[in-house]
Amino acid sequence: MADFTAQDVKALRDATGAGMMDAKRALTENDGDFDAAAKWLRERGLGKAAERSGNANAEGAVAVALSPDGRAAALVELKSETDFGAKSPQFVALVNRLAEQVAAEGEAVAAAQADAIDDLKVTLKENIELGRVVRFAAADGNVLDTYLHVQNDRGVNGVLVELAGADAELAHDVAVHVAFGRPNYLDRDEVPAAEVEAERATAENQTRLEGKPEAALPKIVEGKLTGWFKRVPGGVLLEQPFAKDDKQSVKQYLGKASVVRFAQAVIGE
Incomplete structure (x- = not known):
């Protein structure tokens, strides 16, 4: 019986990227000889996992x-x-x-x-x-x-x-x-403050460029922010129109x- 330890199996796996059972078999077939076992794995195409570790896996x-x-x-x-x-x-x-x-x-x-x-x-x-x-x-x-x-x-x-x-x-x-x-956030408080302030500034500038009265600015900006919270990458869950009844937000539907x-x-x- 080949003489090798669990540490030997791990070392062979780390070096070749082979699976545990394949590494054990390689050492068994080659009487515990590390180099011969690595060669045995390569010859059978069982030592390629390490080479694939950088491949995209989307x-x-x-x-x-x-x-x-x-x-x-x-x-x-x-x-x-x-x-x-x-x-x-x-x-x-x-x-x-x-x-x-x-x-x-x-x-x-x-x-x-x-x-x-x-x-x-x-x-x-x-x-x-x-x-x-x-x-x-x-x-x-x-x-x-x-x-x-x-x-x-x-x-x-x-x-x-x-x-x-x-x-x-x-x-x-x-x-x-x-x-x-596919919401990214549960409620408005989870959205990073810096992102909210940047969006608020954008909404204010847009509203001014649209020629809206200065007095109406706060209300219009808040309306735009509400729409943004619904769609901000993935949106805010509680603000989204509920899939089962889109006349209500998720928060309203929950009661x-x-x-x-x-x-x-x-x-x-």
Whole structure:
């Protein structure tokens, strides 16, 4: 039996970019000889992952999951070079498993799956890496929900929401809205003050150039800012017209309920 340690396997993986099982097999086949094992991997095309690490990986898949008790929710993004790789059964299975584990055990469990991700790099011959990993644990009395838009056999747009004073149906409606409204902020207070002041100055200058009376300036500027908050890259969630009833803003539709937080991951963004 070949004589080598776990540290030897790690060193070979680091040097060649091979998956864990392939590195173990290479050392076994070559009686623990490091150089011979590296050559063995190269000859079989199993040591290319390191060379692909700089390749663009704007494709991938998103998965969402609720914990078994429904009190935690997770969103996980796994990046790839191509949509072909991202919709493969192995890729989809891994990202789904990661989301379920994160929901049940916590965010740290995703990083612990580095070996599985490395092995998938070798199998699919792509630069694959972990993207966004988010976990919400609901406060007492709050409700969680998720939404996942699936395209070409893989999740491409995933959402988590936590609401207070709401039921599951309202939480789901908000999750669907976030998926397609793609807001960047929950409320106006989250928008950086410098950006708001810059937009206010632009609105004032525009209004003056339009020849509006000076006395009317404040009201007109505030109106323009309100419109900007709805559309500022991704917009402010509570200001957006609600997808289910666009005659009301999200805030108006919620009534006494409130959105505590939300998270979203969209492939390619």
